[in-house]
Amino acid sequence: TAPVQTLNDGTVLPGLGLGTYPMDDAEAERAVAQAVAAGYRLVDSAANYRNEAGVGRGVLASGVPREEVVVTTKLPGRDHGYRETLRSFDESLKRLGLEYVDLYLIHWPLPRVGRYVDSWRAMIELREAGVVRSIGVSNFTAEHIDRLERETGVLPSVDQIEMHPLFPQAELREVLAAKGVAVQSWSPLGRGSDVLGDPAVKKVALAHGRTAAQVVLRWHVQSGAVPLPKSADPRRQRENLDVFDLHLDAQEMASIAGHTPHRLGGDPRYHEEF
Numbered sequence: 259t260a261p262v263q264t265l266n267d268g269t270v271l272p273g274l275g276l277g278t279y280p281m282d283d284a285e286a287e288r289a290v291a292q293a294v295a296a297g298y299r300l301v302d303s304a305a306n307y308r309n310e311a312g313v314g315r316g317v318l319a320s321g322v323p324r325e326e327v328v329v330t331t332k333l334p335g336r337d338h339g340y341r342e343t344l345r346s347f348d349e350s351l352k353r354l355g356l357e358y359v360d361l362y363l364i365h366w367p368l369p370r371v372g373r374y375v376d377s378w379r380a381m382i383e384l385r386e387a388g389v390v391r392s393i394g395v396s397n398f399t400a401e402h403i404d405r406l407e408r409e410t411g412v413l414p415s416v417d418q419i420e421m422h423p424l425f426p427q428a429e430l431r432e433v434l435a436a437k438g439v440a441v442q443s444w445s446p447l448g449r450g451s452d453v454l455g456d457p458a459v460k461k462v463a464l465a466h467g468r469t470a471a472q473v474v475l476r477w478h479v480q481s482g483a484v485p486l487p488k489s490a491d492p493r494r495q496r497e498n499l500d501v502f503d504l505h506l507d508a509q510e511m512a513s514i515a516g517h518t519p520h521r522l523g524g525d526p527r528y529h530e531e532f
């Protein structure tokens with residue numbers, strides 16, 4: 259299992275988790291049960307992944323007590339707004355088949371819709387009601403987070419952002435660190451291909467006798483981020499969790515993220531996903 263991080267609300271979060279996009283219910287159920295049994299203690303889902311039912315069943319089938327597993331899900335764009343968020347959360351909880359969610363995130367800011375602050379007020383209430391342990395955001399820029407803080411006085415505990423060696427997010431991470439907002443990385447392996455085949459990554463992997471995936475995940479951990487690699491394959495799941503006895507030096511760290519930044523996913527300022 260991975261070491262933990264303490265969030266700004268006092269709760270603790272594992273230092274690495276399982277991504278579940280794109281898995282359907284059946285695949286997610288198998289993959290999550292197997293990952294939790296293998297030592298994963300953080301599982302990431304979203305209403306828009308359409309696999310919350312499978313994720314919930316996988317957690318309950320893992321053989322590990324529910325309260326030892328951190329379950330994350332996310333509010334979809336179509337449900338932004340105060341009342342809509344409360345209803346959407348109930349629907350997520352029902353699909354998950356759980357009594358509470360550990361971490362609830364606003365999936366995208368949708369600044370042109372302009373309702374993420376209303377959603378945030380609802381999330382603050384969900385946390386106060388105890389049905390959500392921690393609240394956070396995903397794909398929020400410094401500007402969106404500033405607005406939450408200004409208008410509600412409550413900072414998110416987590417910002418889950420696209421982060422990998424092709425898009426290391428150094429500036430945003432500095433801002434988040436200064437505010438005490440923990441960073442989780444989605445697509446930490448850059449969705450495979452280019453990142454894992456990168457000559458700089460391969461060189462470091464060879465020097466340590468580890469795989470490219472392990473080196474990239476270690477780069478996240480040493481950068482202070484919580485990576486959420488996705489795999490349903492038991493061997494890869496174990497490989498991806500086994501990065502806590504590996505140490506990269508400053509030069510290796512720098513060599514891994516030495517590219518011109520290149521996003522693979524949507525730009526939070528414009529991306530509209532409902």
Ligand code: A2P
Nearest residue numbers: 445446447448449450471487488489490491494
């Ligand atoms: P698969 O799901 O077939 O195991 P990301 O987490 O950045 O979205 O990347 C996920 C992609 O990386 C998936 O295609 C996944 O393949 C692949 N992947 C996950 N873990 C490993 C690993 N240890 N080695 C190689 N590829 C991996």
